[in-house]
Every structure is written in structure tokens, then in C-alpha cells.
Amino acid sequence: MAELQNYTINFGPQHPSAHGVLRLILELSGEEVVRADPHIGLLHRGTEKLAETRTWIQSVPYMDRLDYVSMMSNEHAYCMAIERLLGIEVPLRAQYIRVMFDEITRILNHLLNIGTHGLDIGAMTMVLYTFREREDLMDAYEAVSGARMHAAYYRPGGVYRDLPEQMPKYQANKFKDAAAVGRLNAAREGSLLDFLEDFTARFPACVDEYETLLTDNRIWKQRTVGVGVVTPERAQALGFSGPMLRGSGIVWDLRKKQPYEVYDRVDFDIPVGRNGDCYDRYLVRIAEMRESNRIIRQCIDWLRADFAKGAGPVITESHKVAPPSREKMKGNMEELIHHFKLFTEGMHVPEGEVYAAVEHPKGEFGVYAISDGANKPWRLKLRPPGFAHLAAMDEMARGHLIADVVAIIGTMDVVFGEIDR
Amino acid sequence: MRRLDQLAAALREQLGAHADTLVEDLGELTLTLPASALLEVAALLRDDEALAFSELLDLCGVDYAGYGGSRTWPARYASVSHLLSIRHNWRLRLRVFAPDDSLPVLPSLCGVWPSANWFEREAFDLFGILFEGHPDLRRILTDYGFIGHPFRKDFPVSGFMEMIYDEEQGRVIYQPVTIAPRENTPRIVREESYGGGRG
Numbered sequence: 001m002a003e004l005q006n007y008t009i010n011f012g013p014q015h016p017s018a019h020g021v022l023r024l025i026l027e028l029s030g031e032e033v034v035r036a037d038p039h040i041g042l043l044h045r046g047t048e049k050l051a052e053t054r055t056w057i058q059s060v061p062y063m064d065r066l067d068y069v070s071m072m073s074n075e076h077a078y079c080m081a082i083e084r085l086l087g088i089e090v091p092l093r094a095q096y097i098r099v100m101f102d103e104i105t106r107i108l109n110h111l112l113n114i115g116t117h118g119l120d121i122g123a124m125t126m127v128l129y130t131f132r133e134r135e136d137l138m139d140a141y142e143a144v145s146g147a148r149m150h151a152a153y154y155r156p157g158g159v160y161r162d163l164p165e166q167m168p169k170y171q172a173n174k175f176k177d178a179a180a181v182g183r184l185n186a187a188r189e190g191s192l193l194d195f196l197e198d199f200t201a202r203f204p205a206c207v208d209e210y211e212t213l214l215t216d217n218r219i220w221k222q223r224t225v226g227v228g229v230v231t232p233e234r235a236q237a238l239g240f241s242g243p244m245l246r247g248s249g250i251v252w253d254l255r256k257k258q259p260y261e262v263y264d265r266v267d268f269d270i271p272v273g274r275n276g277d278c279y280d281r282y283l284v285r286i287a288e289m290r291e292s293n294r295i296i297r298q299c300i301d302w303l304r305a306d307f308a309k310g311a312g313p314v315i316t317e318s319h320k321v322a323p324p325s326r327e328k329m330k331g332n333m334e335e336l337i338h339h340f341k342l343f344t345e346g347m348h349v350p351e352g353e354v355y356a357a358v359e360h361p362k363g364e365f366g367v368y369a370i371s372d373g374a375n376k377p378w379r380l381k382l383r384p385p386g387f388a389h390l391a392a393m394d395e396m397a398r399g400h401l402i403a404d405v406v407a408i409i410g411t412m413d414v415v416f417g418e419i420d421r
Numbered sequence: 422m423r424r425l426d427q428l429a430a431a432l433r434e435q436l437g438a439h440a441d442t443l444v445e446d447l448g449e450l451t452l453t454l455p456a457s458a459l460l461e462v463a464a465l466l467r468d469d470e471a472l473a474f475s476e477l478l479d480l481c482g483v484d485y486a487g488y489g490g491s492r493t494w495p496a497r498y499a500s501v502s503h504l505l506s507i508r509h510n511w512r513l514r515l516r517v518f519a520p521d522d523s524l525p526v527l528p529s530l531c532g533v534w535p536s537a538n539w540f541e542r543e544a545f546d547l548f549g550i551l552f553e554g555h556p557d558l559r560r561i562l563t564d565y566g567f568i569g570h571p572f573r574k575d576f577p578v579s580g581f582m583e584m585i586y587d588e589e590q591g592r593v594i595y596q597p598v599t600i601a602p603r604e605n606t607p608r609i610v611r612e613e614s615y616g617g618g619r620g
Contacts, residue, residue, distance in 0.1 A: 041562035046578075049571060053578050055606055084447055236475040236507060239536025250507060257510050348611055351490040354447050355479075355503055355514065366479055366503065372490035374610045383479040383503070391539035420562060 006034055013042050017120040017406045020416035024393070024409075026402065033405060036397040038390055043420035051380040055346025056082055057156065059380070064150035066382060067418035070109040071141075072101045073360045074418070075154040080260065081356035081367040082156040085349045088321060093306055094158035094314040095261040100196075100299035101144070101153070102261075102358070103292040107203075108137050109361035109413075110285045110292075117282070117410035118214060121223045121403075126213060133206050136199050143167055143192045156347070157322045158315030163303065167195045193300050193307075200297045207289055214282070224278035228396045228408040231276060238395070239388035242363025243288065244412065247273035247281035254359035266298045278411040321347050346375040362386055362413050384418035425450060428511045431471045436462060451514040456527050459517050463533045466504065466513070474504040474513060477534035480541060482548030486574045489610040494518070498525040498550055502537070519550055529555040547572035577602045 006029045012018035021042035027035040047066065051059040063074040076098060083090060090098075111130040118126030138148045143164050145151035153160050167188040170181045187198040214220045230240070235248040245252050253270045255263040271287030273280030306312065315322045319338035328335045351373040357366040363385025370379040389412040397405050422430075428450060433440045439462050442453040454462055466474045480502040485494040496518040504513045519525030529552035530537035541552045542561040549570035552558060560567060569576055579602045587594045 041560075041564070044562045046571065049578060053604065058606075087447075237535050239476055239478055239534070241476075241478070252507055344606065345609060346606065348609075351492065352447055353451075353514075355449060355512070357478075364478060368479065368481065368501070368503065370483065372488050372610060374489055374608050375606065376608050378488065378490075379481075379483050381479065381481040381501075387539060388478075388536050391536065 011405065013039075017409060019116070019409060019414050021420075022390075022409070022414065022416065024405070026397075026405065028402060031401045031403075033397045033400055033402060036394045036405065038393050040390065040416070041420050043416040045421065047421045048380050048382060051377055053376065055375050056349055056377060057342070057346055059377070060155065061150060061152040064152060065417055066384065066421060067109075067360070067362065067365070067386070067415050068149065069112045069415055070105045070361045071149055071151055072098075072105045072154060073109075073358055073365060075152070076102060077356055077358045077360070077365045077367045079154045079156050080358065081354050081369040082349060084354045084356055085352055085369065085371055086156070086321060086347075087350075088157055088316050088318060090158050090261070090316065091313045092262070093162075093303070093312045096299050096302050096306070097159050097163065097314060098154060099261050099263060099266065100296055100303070101141075103295045103299070104137050104140060104196075106292045106361040107289050107296075108134055110289050111137075113410075113413045114210060114214075114282065114285060117407075117413075118220070120406050120410045121220075123214060123217070123220060126210065129206070129210060129213070133199075133203065136195075139168070140192060140196060140199075143195075155315060155322060157318065158313070160315070162311060162314045163192045165191045167192055193304055196296060197300050200293050200300070203293050204290060207286060207293075211286060215286070221279060223404075223407050224282060224411070226275075227278045227400065227404045228411055229275065229277045230392070230396065234395070235276065238392040240363065240392070241385050241388070242360065243281050243284045244363060244385075244389055246270065247284050248276035249274055254357060254364060258357075260358065266295050268292075268295050278407050281411050348373065348375050349377075357383070360385055362415070362418075363389070365418075382418070382421055384421065386412065386414045386419045390414050390419055424511060428509070428513070432513075435465060435469050435472055449512065449514060451516060453516045453518075456517055456520055459515075459530070460528050460533065463515075463530055466515075467533055473506045473508040475507050476505040477502055477530065477536050477540075478505050479503040480530065480537050480544065482544035482550050482572065484548055484572065484574045489608070496520060496525075497522040498548060500527055500541075500544055500550060502530065502540075525550045526553055527551070528553050531555055546570070549573065 006027050008025060008027050011024035011026055013021040013023040023039040025037040026033055047062050060075055063078045064071040066074045111134050115127035115130035141151055142148045145153040169185045169188050172178045172181045187195055230248050232248045232250050235245050249272055251270060251272055256270055268291045271284045273284050323339050323342055324335040329339050349371040351371055353370040355366055355368045357364050365385055366383030368381040369377055372378040396408050425445060429443060432443060439458055444451045466472050480500060483499045483501055484497060486497050498519040500517050502515045517527055519527050527550055529541055539561060541555055542559060544550050545552060545558050546560040546562050547570055579598050579600050581598060582595050583598045584593060584595055
């Protein structure tokens with residue numbers, strides 16, 4: 001009989017648990033992974049190169065399409081980079097709105113991650129539960145920006161517009177009668193903030209529900225405990241950030257350590273894991289959703305009080321950066337010129353370079369922007385957290401069984417929009 | 422004393438003459454190093470207790486050809502890395518210029534920070550910067566068999582080749598691009614005095 005040798009298989013790019021277009025070349029000895037070689041770039045669109053040929057403001061919607069499950073966090077880092085180069089201040093109300101939507105985005109992202117991670121390794125019902133809550137948060141996205149996913153809501157200098165005072169409602173149709181629509185609209189009678197307050201009241205019970213399905217589930221633990229262990233030292237050497245770093249027991253969160261916007265004014269905790277395995281990272285994400293819920297609640301209270309006092313502006317008054325209001329534009333020649341110049345030639349950003357990072361749901365999302373003083377970036381480098389995580393695939397998967405590779409891909413929370421850019 | 426000044430002082434003390442190029446701008450510190458000193462300084466940055474840059478967060482290539490600003494650069498290609506110290510909570514930017522514009526070669530940082538591996542592959546793929554000592558310098562983002570380095574400034578956005586499905590041959594073929602590059606908004610750098618100053 002011929003001697004058995006290692007053999008190589010192709011995992012993806014069309015495998016449902018590859019979370020997009022990951023082509024993974026696995027070298028196997030029996031069922032054990034000897035080497036994992038991820039081939040990425042199947043979704044490469046050259047976002048950074050495209051940004052060099054567009055004005056600064058035209059690239060904002062491209063940022064949504066990087067990590068397409070945490071859209072507003074990407075925009076946030078990009079807008080922060082421009083604001084630092086320009087040296088402009090964001091109005092306080094806009095900062096609170098940004099923090100609130102960053103946390104909504106974090107919940108959106110973690111819900112997708114936990115749902116699909118469960119789906120990948122056999123907990124089929126998880127995704128049905130998590131997508132139920134995602135729907136409500138997507139409605140909040142839609143109410144504020146008009147788009148469920150690719151919002152383009154954050155703009156350099158603030159946010160596009162203030163929060164709506166009315167929440168859009170469902171209408172009766174041939175699939176849903178008046179009673180069903182009435183139930184769906186119960187939480188939508190007031191403003192967006194009322195809707196979100198109702199959500200934050202409901203959400204902790206939903207997280208408890210997810211936990212009853214997974215946290216003590218024997219199969220879930222068999223599939224995740226002790227799988228993909230990363231020591232704190234290796235996690236740093238491999239450039240990890242976010243839940244991947246905190247899962248290994250390192251207390252590191254940019255929202256606390258290098259606070260931006262109003263994160264130093266809200267009260268929240270950083271959950272940290274202990275063993276650095278897939279299960280701990282799952283627990284970190286669950287705990288982060290509860291913390292995000294707390295932050296959203298505090299933002300709602302502040303925004304309400306601010307509204308009662310007469311809400312301030314949500315975008316900078318400098319018309320070199322942000323457009324004037326439509327009303328003013330129609331009656332004032334100078335405002336009209338500002339509007340025209342901003343949307344044709346674009347804003348000029350002073351010469352310099354800046355690296356702006358935010359605590360994205362997946363880790364540290366950084367934007368390194370170099371400006372030579374033109375109306376377009378000279379170079380824009382996006383630092384996606386998933387890129388560094390996926391680079392550690394070989395090290396994390398080596399010695400594990402092939403089924404654990406799926407658990408490791410799930411725990412990395414990879415999204416190819418940001419990795420391939 | 423500000424955190425940034427503390428870091429600058431620590432760098433000057435530990436790195437000596439290499440810290441002469443330290444620049445502070447917009448609340449960030451940038452250190453420009455010669456390629457020959459990179460590995461030595463990088464190891465020091467990582468291992469020195471007072472600096473402890475345990476993470477390399479980002480490394481990217483930059484092509485300065487045709488730069489429109491007032492600053493001048495010693496060479497065309499550079500690699501820029503962003504370091505983070507978890508212990509001291511500070512950041513540093515490292516810039517290294519490749520000495521030869523026609524064949525940019527730089528030492529690889531993989532041995533110091535393993536996370537540099539893929540970032541250097543990306544810089545090689547997109548800018549053609551060669552990293553000496555890299556264990557596995559393959560293309561990473563572009564297609565299998567791609568020719569050229571697309572993020573260089575002399576590479577057009579529309580590219581050189583396009584891939585289409587050919588009805589007659591019944592297969593996918595490569596051919597020279599048929600779309601003409603166009604620019605909707607020209608790139609403009611304003612002169613200093615325009616409109617009474619910047620902004």
C-alpha cells in the first residue's frame with residue numbers, strides 16, 4: 001500500500017462558512033490542519049486608489065462598503081481623519097449622535113457575528129433570533145439616513161442631519177392586516193429616540209435569550225472552548241485588536257484608553273476574556289452588546305435633554321467643509337457659491353498626514369490620510385482590523401481539526417469588504 | 422508634561438542620534454529612519470522597557486511621485502508603519518524611504534513584528550516595494566497572474582488589461598482596456614494666498 005501523504009484542499013471561495021469570498025488552501029494530514037494559506041483579494045476594488053481620484057467628500061460612501069456590517073464606524077474613522085487635518089471641531093450634539101450610532105453599529109455587527117458563527121458550527125436557530133433585533137436597528141439607520149445599510153450619514157464636521165422627530169411606520173397591505181401592522185407600529189408612534197429607548201429596554205432580555213441558547217450549550221462549548229487559543233503575547237505580536245485582543249485578556253479599548261468624541265463622558269465597562277479561545281471571544285462580544293446598550297441609553301437621555309433645551313447644530317458652521325442649509329442657499333448668493341464649490345471642486349485639506357483610529361466592532365479601524373493640500377487625498381490607507389486577524393489564520397488553525405477551521409473563521413469576524421478593500 | 426513629550430524624551434534617550442528626525446505634527450510623532458538602521462531601531466523600539474512598542478498595527482507603501490505640496494521627499498517610495506505600545510498607551514509612526522527609485526528594496530520587519538507579514542505583501546503587491554528577508558513575498562490583493570503594481574502613481578485607475586467573456590470563443594479572455602480614463606474633478610492645489618488664506 002502506498003504511503004499516505006498530506007493532501008491539499010480548497011476551502012471556498014464559495015463555501016457558505018467562508019463569510020464571503022475567502023479562498024483557503026488547507027494542507028491536511030488526515031483531518032488535522034498542517035498549514036492554512038488564505039488567499040484574499042477576490043473582493044479587491046481598490047478603494048484607496050479610487051479615493052485618490054475623488055474629492056474628500058465623495059469617498060464617504062465608499063467607507064460604508066468596506067466593512068458592510070458596521071457601516072457607520074468606517075465612516076467615523078474617515079471623517080475623524082479629515083477633521084483632524086482640517087483642525088475643526090464637531091458640535092457636541094453631533095458627537096453624541098455619532099457615539100450612539102457607533103454603538104448601534106457595534107450591536108448590529110456583534111448580532112451578525114454571533115448569529116452566523118452559530119450557524120456555521122451547528123446552532124442553526126441563532127441567526128433567526130439575532131436578525132430579528134438587527135431589523136429594528138436597521139430601521140433606525142433608515143430613519144436617520146434613508147438607507148438601511150450604506151448610510152453615508154457621518155460627514156466631515158458632524159453628521160448629515162439631526163435625528164428625525166417621527167419614526168416611519170408600516171402600512172397595512174395584502175400580506176399584513178391592520179392588527180399585525182398595529183403591533184409592529186406600537187414602538188414607532190414617537191420619535192427615533194423613543195423607538196431606540198424602547199429597543200434598549202427590550203434588548204437585555206434578548207441577549208439573555210441568546211445566552212440561553214449558547215452560553216451553557218454543551219455542543220457550543222465543545223466546538224469553541226480551547227479552540228484557536230492565542231496567548232496575550234502572540235495576540236500583540238500578531239497585531240490583534242478589539243475583541244480578539246480582549247479575548248486574550250488584554251485590557252485595551254480605544255474608547256477608554258484614547259477616548260474620542262464623548263466616550264469619556266459616558267459610563268461603560270470593558271469586558272475581557274481569560275483563556276483567549278473562541279468561547280471567551282464569544283463571551284466578550286455578548287458582554288460588549290450589553291455595554292453598548294448602556295451607552296445608547298445614556299446618549300438617548302443626553303440627546304433628549306439637549307432637544308428640550310433647543311437642539312444645537314449637528315454639523316460644523318464652516319461652509320468650506322459642510323454645505324449651508326437649503327433654505328439659506330436659496331436666498332443668499334454667497335451660500336449658493338459655497339454649495340456649488342463644495343460639491344464641484346470639493347474642500348481643500350491642509351497639507352499633512354494623520355492616522356485616525358476608532359474602536360470598530362471588529363478591532364482598531366484606522367485611516368492614514370496624507371494630504372498635499374489638494375481637493376483630493378494624496379494617499380489614503382485604510383487599516384482594517386480583519387486583515388491582521390486573518391493573517392494569523394495559519395498560526396491559529398495549525399494542529400486543529402478541519403471542522404475547527406470553521407469555528408476560527410467565525411470567531412475572527414472577518415468581512416471581506418474591509419479585508420480586500 | 423504631555424504624553425507626547427514623554428514619548429519624545431524617551432525616544433531621544435533610547436535611540437540617540439536616530440531620534441534626530443523626530444517630528445511632531447497634529448498630535449502625532451513621526452520618526453524617519455534610513456533603511457540601513459531600520460531593523461536595529463525596530464528591535465529596540467519593541468524590546469526597550471521604556472518604549473515597549475509591542476504592536477505593529479499598520480504598514481503601508483506610499484508613492485510620492487508628483488507630490489503637489491510644499492514638502493520635498495528624498496525618494497519616491499516609502500514604507501510607513503504605525504506602532505502602538507499597549508503598556509504605555511502611545512503611538513509612533515515610522516517612515517523609511519527606499520533608497521533606489523527604480524528598484525525599491527527595504528528590510529522586512531517580519532522578524533520583529535510578525536504582523537508585518539501580510540502588510541508587507543500588500544505593499545509589495547500594490548507598490549512593488551521588495552522586502553528583503555520576507556519569508557513569503559507573494560502578491561496578496563490583486564488577481565493571480567496580475568502584471569504591474571496598481572497603486573503606483575503612474576498606473577491609471579482604469580488599468581491596462583480588462584477581462585471579458587468572449588461570445589465567439591466561449592471563454593473569458595484578457596485584452597487591452599477599451600475604456601478611456603477620465604477625470605470629472607481635476608486635482609487642484611491652491612496657491613498659498615488664494616481667498617485670503619487656507620480653508
